[in-house]
Amino acid sequence: MSSNHSYTKPISLLAFTYTLTTFCNTLLAGEITADNFIFAAQQRVLSYSKQPVREGLHHHVAQVVSTAKADKQPWYIYSSPLLSEQGHKQLTDTLRQHGVTALESERFSVPGMPDKEYQTVILGRFASHSAAQQELHALPPLETPLQIGYAEYHPLSAMGTWHINVLEIEVNAFEGRLANRLAGNQVQGVETVLQLAERSEAIAAINANFFVMHEQDGVVGDPTGLLIENGRLLSEGLNHQPAVVIQNTPQLTAKLVYSLTDIRLFWDDGDISPVAGINRAAGKVRNCGIGDAQGSALAAHDKTCLRSNELVLLTREAGFEPGPDTLSVSINAQGQLSAFHPDSQSDDYILTATGNLRPYLQAKLKDKSTLTVAFDVSEENGQPMLSSDNIEALAAGPTLLYHGQASRREHIEGWQLSTSADHQRRLLVHRWINLRNPRTALGITAKGNILLVTVDGRQPGVSAGLSIEELRHLMLALGAYDGINLDGGGSTTMVINNQVVNSPSSHQNALRPVANALLVLSPPHAKVQ
Structure with missing residues (x-):
């Protein structure tokens, strides 16, 4: 038999009617209540609480259960x-x-x-x-x-219980700021979100970018996708992937964008050299998505793409040395080149070449060439993103909501399901997108308020997790106007006042060390060590 x-087709008529009604009610009421945590039929809120954390900062906790047998x-x-x-x-x-x-x-x-x-x-x-x-x-x-x-x-199943945390930031009332922080203040290496929060004396923190977890895929701890910390570009963006740009002055704002990264070297002889990456292992691109200027090379989540001929720039935040199969030179503040030495402490940058670009760089070194490094990160509409030291940016995906509408771009943001993919790749995409997993998300309301969200998962009787489509429904129900999925699974962690408030799904609920975190910091000049 x-x-x-x-x-269920994304946003069925019933679901659409429900989420739209809840979304409108949220905007009219101007606040989150227990009702906003119902994201599907046959659910009820078993418990709900709202606690003030600071002025303009509220912590919502809800336990949602299925009413189905x-x-x-x-x-x-x-x-x-x-x-x-x-x-x-x-x-x-x-x-x-x-x-x-x-x-x-x-x-x-x-x-x-x-x-x-x-x-x-x-x-x-x-x-x-x-x-x-x-x-x-x-x-x-x-x-x-x-x-x-x-x-x-399984999203077809009405079974389930969900443990949901929301940190709501009212931008007109909260006087603090949001900031990215790398684990150990460098690209190489990982720390737990709790360690990052404690070291930075943060009010709260959540995990952020995807990152390299194994040495065969690059430098462990390297965040994938766009990362800007205090106006400094630390990781290049991937084609078509969403990012959140945060500006702390004159007022805290957050914006969902699609960015373009362009790093170029302008040589004294008139040559112009494109730089393929920053602060990553040369020749390896975790999650792919590095290609021509038109962005035809699509991202591919949890896949490492290999590149034969490229230039990669390392900043002082890298924390690692170039690989043995590369040619590397040091660049000082005047743009002068010198042979790379591991013990050098005065270099502004290290430039690494692979493949047929090695003799090119060797010739530049021999000729005592000088250069200028130019960074250009912009939105797809051309709006520059590095115009201020107050800029922070992080990236992940997929996009959940854009301007109040469900946005479904998974096939170009890293989760393409194609006939050319092998069965294991298809299974990865299916489980990642359409089955329930722990999730971390960031939402921006129509008023500009910021929602930091975690949904625990893979813990029967505690929390099932959400599919990406269910996460869209939840973010709509919470009143988000724009929304992005961040790194999830065992990385999903929320810390408030040095306490982990969610239930991480890693082995024995241990905290997974991650590459970076988004911190909520006190005003006006929070201490960051």
Whole structure:
């Protein structure tokens, strides 16, 4: 027997009516209440509290539960995404040939392309994980990968409980500021959000950018995507990815943008050299998205792209030395080149070349050339972003909301689901976007207030997490006008007054060390060590 289920189309008529009504009511009321935490049907708020943290700074905590009956067989086996009817038929025919007849098919919207769908096949439902695992091990090897899933982590399931934290910043009342901070004040290395908050004497903090977690992907701790700290560019943007730009004076403001990064070297002989990256391992681009000026090279989340011929610039914040297969030179404040020495402390920059750019840089060094480094970070409309030392910027994705509307750009922001992708890549995108996970998000209301949001996940009975589409619904319900998803999963952490207020999902609830955090700092000149 075979059945067919469809994942609710993004913002169905019922959901759209609900979220739009809640959104309008939020704007009219001008405040967040318990009702704003209901993001789907068959839910109720089990508990809610609102506590003042500082003037203009409020901490909301809600526990939302499903009113649906619990599934008696919550465990299931499912396939990686099948992008064609032919692929779906081939898998189901193969399974039936091996005696698997309890098949269901589920349809999901392709990330970023809600008018297109893909399918997964469910091979049975089970009362326990061990029963599902036993059945999985009994199946023959298949070309299509199979996984064990849990109903509470599935957006089709009405099951679930959700632990949600919101730090609301009223920009007209709060006199503090927001700031990015690197772990250990350098690119290489990681710290927990709690360590970052304590070291900086922050009022509050959340995790921020995605980052390199393993040495084979680059420098551990390197934030991916745009990162600007106190007006200094520390990481280049990725094509088409969203970023939040924060300006602390004359008044705290936040803005969702799509940025372009252009770093160039102007040589004394008239040459102009484009620089491909800043403060990263030369030849490796975590999450990809570095390419021509037209941005045709798309980002690819959790993938490392290799580049053969490039120039990479290291600033004093790098905290690491160039790799052994590169040619590197030091640049002083006058733009003069010298051979790189690891013990040099006076260099403004280190310039690293790979591939066929090594002899080019060697010739410049031999000729005693001088240069000027020019940084240009702008919005897609050309508006410059490095015009002030008060600028902070961070990036992640995908975009959730843009100007009060759901914005679905996953396919160009790093989560493309294509026929050219292998099954493991398809499975990663499916689980990352369309299944429930812990999430961190930043929202900006129509009034300009800033919402820092965490939703715990992967903890049955505590918090299920959200799919990206469910997170959109939640941010709309909370009154966000613009919204961006930040790094999540085991990174999701919120700290207030040196206390972790959420329930991180890393092993045994241990805090995951991260690359950077967005800090809420006291006025007027908060101490940052």
